[in-house]
Amino acid sequence: MKARSICVAMVIAVWSARSCGQVPVGHATHFVVPVVSSNVDGNTYSVLPFWAESYRYQQVYAASEFASLTNYGGGWVADVLFRADTTNARSAGVRIPAIKVNLSTTSRGADQLSAAFAENVGADDTTVFSGVLQTSAEAYNPQGPQPFEFLIDCANRFLYRPALGNLLLDVTITQGNSPCTNFICPQLYLDACNSASDSVSRVYWGDANASTGLVDSLGLVTLWTFWPNPKLEVEPQTNSFSLIWPANPDTFVLQSKSDLGLQSNWQTVTDGIGTVSNGYVKTFTLPWESAGKEAYFRLISPAPP
Numbered sequence: 001m002k003a004r005s006i007c008v009a010m011v012i013a014v015w016s017a018r019s020c021g022q023v024p025v026g027h028a029t030h031f032v033v034p035v036v037s038s039n040v041d042g043n044t045y046s047v048l049p050f051w052a053e054s055y056r057y058q059q060v061y062a063a064s065e066f067a068s069l070t071n072y073g074g075g076w077v078a079d080v081l082f083r084a085d086t087t088n089a090r091s092a093g094v095r096i097p098a099i100k101v102n103l104s105t106t107s108r109g110a111d112q113l114s115a116a117f118a119e120n121v122g123a124d125d126t127t128v129f130s131g132v133l134q135t136s137a138e139a140y141n142p143q144g145p146q147p148f149e150f151l152i153d154c155a156n157r158f159l160y161r162p163a164l165g166n167l168l169l170d171v172t173i174t175q176g177n178s179p180c181t182n183f184i185c186p187q188l189y190l191d192a193c194n195s196a197s198d199s200v201s202r203v204y205w206g207d208a209n210a211s212t213g214l215v216d217s218l219g220l221v222t223l224w225t226f227w228p229n230p231k232l233e234v235e236p237q238t239n240s241f242s243l244i245w246p247a248n249p250d251t252f253v254l255q256s257k258s259d260l261g262l263q264s265n266w267q268t269v270t271d272g273i274g275t276v277s278n279g280y281v282k283t284f285t286l287p288w289e290s291a292g293k294e295a296y297f298r299l300i301s302p303a304p305p
Contacts, residue, residue, distance in 0.1 A: 028225050028226060028248070029075060029227075031066055031223070031226070032148075032223050032224075033224060034065070034198045034199045034200055036193075037221045039145065041085070041086045041087070041145045041191055041221075042192045043193055043194060043195070044218060045189045045190060045191060046189075046190050046192040047188060048204055049173060049204060050188060050190075051094070051176070051177055051188050052173060053173075053175070053176035053177075054207055054209075055171070055172070055176065055204070055206055056172055056205050056207065056209075056210050057171040057172075057173075057202065057204045058113065058168060058169065058171070058202060058203045059200060059202040059220060059222075060110055060113055060120070060169075060200065061110075061166060061199060061224075062109060062166055062199035063162035063166045063167065064162075066160070066167065069226060069228060070163055071228075072228040072229040073161065074160055074163075074228075074229050075159075075160060075226035076157040076159055076160075076226060076229070077154055077160055078227055078248075079151060079152065079153055079154060079224075079225035080151075080169065080223075080224060081148035081150060081151050081224075082137065082190045082191070082223075083148045083149065083190065083223070084137035084138060084150075084190065084191065085146070085189040085190060085191045085192070086139065086143075086144030086145060088189035089142070090188075090189055091137065092137060093134070093136030093188075094133065094135060094136070094177045095132070095133070095134040096134075096173060096176060097175040098132070099131070099133045099171065099173045100127060100130045100174075101127070101129040101172075102121075102125055102126060102127050103126055103128050103158040103167065103168065104121050104122030104125040104126065104168045104170065105123075105124050105165040105166070105168070106122045106165055106168040107166070108166065108168070109166055110166075110199050111217055112201075113202070113203045113215055114203070115203060115212045115214070116211060116212050117170075117210070117211060117212065118211065121170065122168060126156060126158045128152075128157070128158050129152055129153070129154055129156075133152065135151050136149060136150065137149050157249055160226070167224075173208055190220050192220050193219055193221060194216075194217055194218040194219075198217075199219075200218075200220075201215070201217050201218070201219055202219055203215045227246070227248045230245045230249070230299050231299075232244070232254075232298070232299055239288060240286060240287045241285070241286060241291070242283055242284065242285045243283065244281060244282070244283050245282055246282070247275060247279060247280050247282050248280070249301065252299045252301045253268050253300060253301075254268070254282075254284060254297060254298075254299060255268050255300055256295065256297045256298075258294060258295065258296070266300075269297075272284055
């Protein structure tokens with residue numbers, strides 16, 4: 001058999017990385033932060049920030065809690081979830097007419113946040129949700145912990161790379177929770193941790209336009225859902241080879257070219273792409289003879305998912 005070279009790369013916006021590591025399964029990755037509260041309740045609760053008419057709230061999460069994402073060069077935040085506090089055991093819902101949720105990478109660590117909100121925000125500050133938030137947190141497990149049901153579904157994905165710093169959640173509420181109607185209750189107690197040695201802390205103030213706030217060690221127990229950065233993997237067969245990559249984030253497209261010279265352009269592959277694993281993984285199979293002596297492939301997303 002003639003010697004052939006197959007090269008794969010991953011490209012996101014204006015940066016790229018060679019693929020390596022194990023074959024991705026295509027499923028989302030979940031992190032409970034602080035991790036010590038994965039299967040037990042935190043040691044306290046908070047009604048903030050989602051039960052206020054006007055509020056600014058920042059919470060930092062240590063990069064060490066997301067260490068496995070470094071194997072993929074980071075991951076795209078899909079969802080942020082909180083859970084009800086078991087001690088108070090109250091199910092409640094909210095309808096917040098005007099809320100904005102931003103994420104960024106910050107050099108500030110747990111219990112190192114500045115009282116000045118602007119000093120905590122990273123250069124990659126991104127709005128992931130803006131508008132009306134209607135959600136709830138159920139408390140029906142008397143032993144606890146409660147399920148993560150208070151959902152913020154990120155309309156815009158944020159690429160977080162733990163190697164670059166800690167993760168900052170930044171919530172601004174300009175029109176707060178609507179009055180109690182039907183299932184919406186007057187108070188919402190969320191599970192939280194308060195320790196100077198854990199991986200979270202916060203700064204907050206009861207005014208969306210405030211420039212400074214109060215700093216303490218408390219932080220809401222949070223479930224983060226990520227789509228790991230997609231990687232192309234090659235599976236060689238006798239007469240062909242297959243490329244395999246995660247289906248999510250779904251804005252990534254497969255491109256190919258026969259050489260890396262400036263005279264040739266990357267071409268988007270549209271035909272022959274299939275899915276496996278219930279649609280979570282995409283595949284593309286090509287006969288060796290069709291690939292030629294060299295073949296180059298990449299995943300690219302011109303804009304954030």
